[in-house]
Amino acid sequence: MSVQTWTFLFVGLSFSLYLGIAWICRVRDTKGFYVAGGGVPAAANGMATAADWMSAASYISMAGLISTMGYAGGVYLMGWTGGFVLLALLLAPYLRKFGRYTVPDFVGDRFPVRKDRDTDTLWGRIANNPARVIAVFCALFVSFTYVAGQMRGVGVVFSRFLEVDVNTGVVIGMVIVFVYATLGGMKGITWTQVAQYWVLITAFLVPAIAISIKLTGNPIPQAGLGDRLLEGGLPLLEKLDQIQRDLGFSSYTEPFTGGWDKANVFLVALALMTGTAGLPHVIVRFYTVKSPSAARWSGFYALFFIALLYLTAPAISVFARYYMLETLNGATEQKLPQWFKSWEQTGLILWLDDGDGRVRYSAGEDNEIFRRGNLGEAELRRVFTQHQLHVDTEGARGEDGRAKLREIGLTGPDRDIIVLATPEMANLASWIIALVAAGGLAAALSTASGLLLVISSSVAHDLYYRTLAPGASERMRLLVGRGVIGIAVVVAGLFGIYPPGFVSQVVAFAFGLAAASFFPTIVLGIFSRRVGTIPAICGMVTGIGFTAFYIISTVFFDMDLWTFGLVENGINPQGIGAIGMVLNFAVTLILTPITRRPHEEVVALVDSVREPEGLSPAPDIDVAAEH
Amino acid sequence: MNTPNKQQLLQDSLNRYWKSNLRLMAVLLVIWACVGLGCGILFADWLNQYHLFGTGYPLGFWFAQQGAILTFVALILVYAVVMNRLEAKHRREIAKLAEEGAR
Numbered sequence: 164m165s166v167q168t169w170t171f172l173f174v175g176l177s178f179s180l181y182l183g184i185a186w187i188c189r190v191r192d193t194k195g196f197y198v199a200g201g202g203v204p205a206a207a208n209g210m211a212t213a214a215d216w217m218s219a220a221s222y223i224s225m226a227g228l229i230s231t232m233g234y235a236g237g238v239y240l241m242g243w244t245g246g247f248v249l250l251a252l253l254l255a256p257y258l259r260k261f262g263r264y265t266v267p268d269f270v271g272d273r274f275p276v277r278k279d280r281d282t283d284t285l286w287g288r289i290a291n292n293p294a295r296v297i298a299v300f301c302a303l304f305v306s307f308t309y310v311a312g313q314m315r316g317v318g319v320v321f322s323r324f325l326e327v328d329v330n331t332g333v334v335i336g337m338v339i340v341f342v343y344a345t346l347g348g349m350k351g352i353t354w355t356q357v358a359q360y361w362v363l364i365t366a367f368l369v370p371a372i373a374i375s376i377k378l379t380g381n382p383i384p385q386a387g388l389g390d391r392l393l394e395g396g397l398p399l400l401e402k403l404d405q406i407q408r409d410l411g412f413s414s415y416t417e418p419f420t421g422g423w424d425k426a427n428v429f430l431v432a433l434a435l436m437t438g439t440a441g442l443p444h445v446i447v448r449f450y451t452v453k454s455p456s457a458a459r460w461s462g463f464y465a466l467f468f469i470a471l472l473y474l475t476a477p478a479i480s481v482f483a484r485y486y487m488l489e490t491l492n493g494a495t496e497q498k499l500p501q502w503f504k505s506w507e508q509t510g511l512i513l514w515l516d517d518g519d520g521r522v523r524y525s526a527g528e529d530n531e532i533f534r535r536g537n538l539g540e541a542e543l544r545r546v547f548t549q550h551q552l553h554v555d556t557e558g559a560r561g562e563d564g565r566a567k568l569r570e571i572g573l574t575g576p577d578r579d580i581i582v583l584a585t586p587e588m589a590n591l592a593s594w595i596i597a598l599v600a601a602g603g604l605a606a607a608l609s610t611a612s613g614l615l616l617v618i619s620s621s622v623a624h625d626l627y628y629r630t631l632a633p634g635a636s637e638r639m640r641l642l643v644g645r646g647v648i649g650i651a652v653v654v655a656g657l658f659g660i661y662p663p664g665f666v667s668q669v670v671a672f673a674f675g676l677a678a679a680s681f682f683p684t685i686v687l688g689i690f691s692r693r694v695g696t697i698p699a700i701c702g703m704v705t706g707i708g709f710t711a712f713y714i715i716s717t718v719f720f721d722m723d724l725w726t727f728g729l730v731e732n733g734i735n736p737q738g739i740g741a742i743g744m745v746l747n748f749a750v751t752l753i754l755t756p757i758t759r760r761p762h763e764e765v766v767a768l769v770d771s772v773r774e775p776e777g778l779s780p781a782p783d784i785d786v787a788a789e790h
Numbered sequence: 791m792n793t794p795n796k797q798q799l800l801q802d803s804l805n806r807y808w809k810s811n812l813r814l815m816a817v818l819l820v821i822w823a824c825v826g827l828g829c830g831i832l833f834a835d836w837l838n839q840y841h842l843f844g845t846g847y848p849l850g851f852w853f854a855q856q857g858a859i860l861t862f863v864a865l866i867l868v869y870a871v872v873m874n875r876l877e878a879k880h881r882r883e884i885a886k887l888a889e890e891g892a893r
Contacts, residue, residue, distance in 0.1 A: 229855075237830060237854030244859045245826045251866045252815050256873070385856065389845035398846025416851040418834040429831050436826075456877060459870040466866050470859050477855040773808055775877045775884070 169597030170324045177362050177601045178339055181355045181608070185343030188351040193640050196348030197264040197620050199451040203353055208457075209464020211356035212448045214363065214605070215613035216243075216439075216465070217472055218309070219316025222363060222606035227578030230480035233407075233415040235423035237477075238432045244466060244473055245432070246439025249682075251462025254440060255449040257689045259458035260772045264450065265617070266443040266681060267302055267625040271295025273688040273765060274696040294700050295625060301680045301707065302443040302621045307654070308673040309444075310614040314659025316607035323509060323583065324600035333659040336608060341652045344612050344619075345645045352612045353451060359605035364471055366602025367582075371475045374482045374589040384478040403485050410488065411526035415481070422732050430738030437744050438674030441681035444613040447620070455776050483581045486588050487524070491532065494522045502587035510535025510543070511583070512576040515564045518554045524575075533568040534577040611655065619647040672714050675736075679706030679743030687751055692769045695761045698754035706747030713739045799887055807880040814872055818865050825861040829853040 164172075190196050203211070221243070229236025261269055274294040314333050321332025343351045368384075375387035379399060391398050397405075404414040413420035419428065439445065448465075449458045490500050499514075499522070506512050513533045514522055524532040535543055546568065552561030568574065586596045623644040628635055635643070680703050687694045687702075714736045716722035724733025734742070761769075829837060834850030842852045 234834070234851055234854060237851075237858075240855050241826050241830050241858045244862050245822065248818070248822045248862050248865050252818060252869055386845075388856075389842065389847040389852070391846065400846045400848065400851070416838065416848045418831075418838065418850055418854070425831065425835075429827060432827065432831060456870075456874045459866075459873055463863070463866040463870045466863050470863050473859055474856055773811075774804060775807060775880045 164593065166593040166596050167325065169594045170600045173594075173597045173601040174325070174604060177358075177605060180358055181339065181343055184354045184358060185347045185351040188347040188354050190346075190348050190350050191641075193264075193624075193637060193644065195350050196641055196644050197450075197616075197624060198447070199348070199350040199353045201262070201451060202453055203451040205452055205457040205460035206464050207353070207357050208448060208452050208461040210360040210468050211353045211451075211609075212445065212461065212465035213468035213472075214356040214360040214609035215448055216445055216469060216610070217363065217606055218610035219313055219320075219603065219607035221472070221476075222367065223316065223320075223579050223582050223603055226476045226479040226483070227581035229477055230484045230581045231575065231578055232423070233413065233420070234418045235420070235428060236480065238423075238428055238435065240473055240477060242432045242435025243439055244469060245436040247462060247466040247469070249436060249440035250445065250449075251459065251466070253686050253689070254446060255458045255462050256455040257772045258446060258685070259449050259452060260455045260774075260776065261768075262450070264447075264624050265302070265620045266446050266685075267295050267298035267621060268629075269688065270298040270681075270684060270699075271625070271629070272768060274684075274699045275762070275765065276696055292630075294696060294703070295629065297700065297703055297707075298681070298684075299621045299625045301676060301703075302617055305442060305673045305677050306444060306614045306617045306621075307651075307658075310611050310618070310651070310655040311658030313607045313611035313614070314655045317604060317611070318659055319579075320600055320603040320607065324597070330660045333656055336604070336611070336659075337652050337656040340608055340612050340615065341649060344615050344648050344652070348644065349447075349451060349616055352616055355612065356609045359609040360468060362598075362605040363602040363609075364468070366598040366605075367472055367479075368475060369595055369598065370586040370589060370591055371479050371482070373591050373595075374486070374585060375478065377589055378482055378485070384482070385474045388478040388481055399481065399485065403481060403488075406485070406488050410492070410524070413526075415484070422735070424732060427732065427735045427738055430741045431735055434678050434738050434740035434744070435674055437682045438676075438678035438740055441677035441685070442673075443621075443677075443681065444610075444617045446681075447617060448613070479585055480581060483585050483588060487576070490588075491522045491524050495520055500588070502584045505587065506580055506584050510538075510577075511580045513568075515547075515550050515568070516554065517565070518557075528565075528569075530569075530574060531565065532575060533565070533573050534575065536571070536573045536577075538573075615648050615651050615655065618651040619644050622647045672711070675710045675714060675740030675743060676707060678740035679710040679747055683744055683747040683751065687748070689769065689772060691755075692766050693760065694751060694755050695758050697758045698751040701754055702747040702751030705750045706743045709746055710740050710743035713743075796887060796890070800884060803880055803883050803887070807876065810876055811873065814869065814876075818869055822862065822865055825853065826858045830858045 190200075194200055225239055228239065258266075258269060261272075263269065263272070271292050271294055276291050276293070314336060317336035318329035318332040321327045321335065322329040325332075327335075343355055347354075371384040372382055375384035376382055378392060379387040379390040380393050381387035381390045388399065392402055395402070400416055404416055407413065407415050419425050449461060452458050452461050491503070494500075503512065503514075507514070511534060513535060515531050515533060517523075517529065517531060522531055523529050538546070546562075546564045549562040550564030553563050554561075583599065586599055623640060623646075627643050628640050683706065684699055684703050687699065713725070713734075717724055717736050724735075726733050829850070830853040834854055837850035837853065838848040840849040841847060842849055842857075845852075847856075
């Protein structure tokens, strides 16, 4: 069977599986809809968290990103895993003990305003709990930013593997997510994510194992990375460093090359870590387990399952990088590998020869490997014909396509090719290549559904039920929850079909914002009994304002990067969340001694989340919602 | 019966539980910072002159791309095991207090 038939088969099978699970897990009450009834086993929640966390970007792009960044790629590996230590130690068990539905729920209940105002009007209720409203908007912003990228990822996988139009792919993805998210809510999402985890991890590991055996003879790719090459016997990393240097790239394992100086690596890693711990769609997963002790185990399982992929990604990066440099350099038209030809059609990799008929992939001006990027069909053809003319007339006429593509920043292959083409590089069977497509879809859909649920619960629970219509009936609330998911799916789909040009840039924004807002506020809310509402709100607003200002003005208005006299190249916008976080902590702690102590009820709430489980009765959510 | 003495004992138990929790967390977070931010980033260039024993990994690079992740998984495992034991112990202690109070 051809790759395409296999792909249709795998995608069809996995989609029916997700829909089947959704039907079995359909729910009838808000507790089932928002937190899966709070009865998910720790290991299952760990898998669901892992699938929720590993997005289309982790799956398709991360290995490629590391492959071109070398050592500095470690910021993503450490940042996106280190955050789970903070989450498991500082947040998860306490938030589970608190036992509500959403992240704004905690922020709102921990930082209320004194209840002496009029609560009969809408404005009265908003003024009564501004912290909740700020938290809702942060949660919505972070989640929408993120979900847009996921829907695009679904479309890209469909178009590359099934030759379906990107937009049709997005619509198919929307329909699938819509069905299982509205039917089963958090319960349906949780169990589909468990299934999606296995699909995506199998699809990621199988090609990695095969290529590891091929290059080093070691069947464990994570260890194969540190092993010796079968050919020549040199350690793989040493050989790669040597090739990289010969071709003018910086050495693969050497830290702090290019723009990635020590301060920037440190700040970006810290921002990603604290941002991870503050992302609402990850935090709410811990509301779904039975108890705080299950939440602790669940944190371990989550990182364990994530680590399986995250330890493999750097191995794939090195294998693919080595393979690519070795097979492409010096190859003639006839000797080019098959994967090169099949991916050349998609524009992920392009070859503009200088006339000698041999490929050269280097860091210098003689590089001949490029990517299409966002170039249109007509423009790309023009570049190629002009380049051919330039070569044929020996520079008298036409235009050097290499100089042109270099100028617009399209040097080197697209980073997505590393994961997408690995199975073909290793000459694997066509069913494995098809499996990678199903894995990419699983990664994108699982993250999208988790985010949609956060959007739904923030709007339907925190805005509608807790702020707009406190008297709403259970049925009405469930209906609003489902309706909001429906609307959010459509909005996310529109983002996928008409991607705003800034999606990739604002992902840094999502992490920065989560790092500067939720993380410090929740940590202080749990670990300090003294921090009151005013300092917390000022801290959040300062953190968000500072981070947003820096990212917006550097990314969109070309403001010069700040150096603070410490960083030579200026602070990478991805790392500014770390400073925003410190500012939030600082503002809150400085204002605390000069503002009022929190109310007795709030201190009792803090005490109760710190107690061992089972000492005081679990809060009844619907009764507790008296304000 | 709810004597002040029993209340006091209960509060002591809760305070000890919270203090041990904070101590454990502090130790684990210090390791987290040393391995992730320290070995993986701040000292990575210096560590790169060594190799992980018996393999081809430069040490700083290994910490940044693999060692830190392995350590993080281990840290959460230790936290889950120790904390859950601690919680069970204090729950028993408190249950015993309640029983004595009832007698």
